[in-house]
Amino acid sequence: MTWHILGAGSLGGLWAARLARAGLPVRLILRDRARLASYRRLGGLTLVEPGQTSLYPIAAQTPEETEPIRRLLVACKAYDAEEAVARVAARLVPGAELILLQNGLGSQDAVAARLPRARCILASSTEGAYRDQQFRVVFAGQGFTWLGDPREPGAPTWLAELDAAGIPQQWTTDILARLWRKLALNCAINPLTVLHACRNGELAGHAEEVAGICAELVELLRACGQASAAQGLHEEVMGVIQATAANYSSMYQDVAHGRRTEIAYLLGHALAQAGRHDLQLPRLEALHQRLVAHLVRLGLPTG
Numbered sequence: 001m002t003w004h005i006l007g008a009g010s011l012g013g014l015w016a017a018r019l020a021r022a023g024l025p026v027r028l029i030l031r032d033r034a035r036l037a038s039y040r041r042l043g044g045l046t047l048v049e050p051g052q053t054s055l056y057p058i059a060a061q062t063p064e065e066t067e068p069i070r071r072l073l074v075a076c077k078a079y080d081a082e083e084a085v086a087r088v089a090a091r092l093v094p095g096a097e098l099i100l101l102q103n104g105l106g107s108q109d110a111v112a113a114r115l116p117r118a119r120c121i122l123a124s125s126t127e128g129a130y131r132d133q134q135f136r137v138v139f140a141g142q143g144f145t146w147l148g149d150p151r152e153p154g155a156p157t158w159l160a161e162l163d164a165a166g167i168p169q170q171w172t173t174d175i176l177a178r179l180w181r182k183l184a185l186n187c188a189i190n191p192l193t194v195l196h197a198c199r200n201g202e203l204a205g206h207a208e209e210v211a212g213i214c215a216e217l218v219e220l221l222r223a224c225g226q227a228s229a230a231q232g233l234h235e236e237v238m239g240v241i242q243a244t245a246a247n248y249s250s251m252y253q254d255v256a257h258g259r260r261t262e263i264a265y266l267l268g269h270a271l272a273q274a275g276r277h278d279l280q281l282p283r284l285e286a287l288h289q290r291l292v293a294h295l296v297r298l299g300l301p302t303g
């Protein structure tokens with residue numbers, strides 16, 4: 001069965017190249033005809049890995065193509081996912097499967113609400129990739145991808161294709177706990193790296209601030225029925241700060257490059273859920289306000 005990949009950016013490109021070189025049928029869905037023409041001029045997608053750079057001439061198309069879609073990897077940013085999926089919705093066969101790679105929470109529900117006849121599988125990935133040129137992806141960090149479906153616990157048979165493609169993954173019956181935990185880690189680390197203009201490791205010098213934010217995130221996770229995702233959060237945050245000390249967080253890099261952040265699906269989602277549970281989280285509120293003010297000063301979107 002063909003893997004249609006919506007969004008040929010960093011993570012979409014990384015998946016596409018590995019699936020294609022495993023001999024699996026892959027089609028990239030690019031935003032428009034102009035991008036398709038640029039892609040064709042380049043002759044395909046390039047993946048840069050340690051000691052190996054290869055060009056993969058993967059077939060590509062625009063959303064307007066009519067070929068039916070049975071399996072769709074959605075690899076856009078969280079803020080683009082719903083609209084991107086809407087553009088191919090008419091091509092999805094009944095019972096089509098979507099794999100949603102978006103970080104944070106909120107975009108997955110928005111996509112699922114639009115497609116009641118499709119199965120939406122959620123993913124949480126720690127793999128690292130970035131684009132250094134158009135349609136050229138650098139595989140920057142080995143990682144792992146958790147996959148799961150909160151509505152249907154059975155694993156799909158095609159997970160074996162991911163193994164064959166060398167994509168490290170595991171099915172989980174509690175993908176929401178994974179997504180919430182990653183959201184909490186990202187909320188505890190990423191905004192502070194932007195506001196203090198620092199690498200992850202320098203947050204060790206702001207230990208009290210980090211501890212206060214973690215305490216509120218634990219309250220939120222418990223209120224949202226995610227007690228297991230709350231366990232040992234502060235310890236893990238401090239561990240990640242230490243283990244990734246030399247790195248700039250993804251949000252720091254987005255802001256530094258003048259790109260839109262996924263704040264609405266991280267802190268924004270956290271506070272929206274706190275509101276639903278009548279929970280007062282003053283430190284998270286203040287963090288959100290400071291981050292929004294910072295983005296406004298830089299002329300970047302705040303949602």
Ligand code: NAD
Pocket residue numbers: 006007008009010011012029030031075076077078080083084085087101102103125126127128129130131262
């Ligand atoms: P990216 O910006 O590199 O790629 C997104 C791609 O989607 C772009 O090529 C963009 O042009 C395309 N796109 C947007 N709207 C589209 C549309 N309507 N039709 C077709 N294509 C469209 O983003 P990324 O870094 O690959 O991130 C994707 C998601 O994965 C994000 O939610 C991110 O947080 C998450 N994630 C990324 C990494 C990473 O290392 N890059 C790791 C873990 C999770």
Ligand code: KPL
Pocket residue numbers: 185186187189190200240244248249250251
């Ligand atoms: O996932 C991350 C990111 O940069 O987005 C880290 C820093 C590891 C945790 O927030």
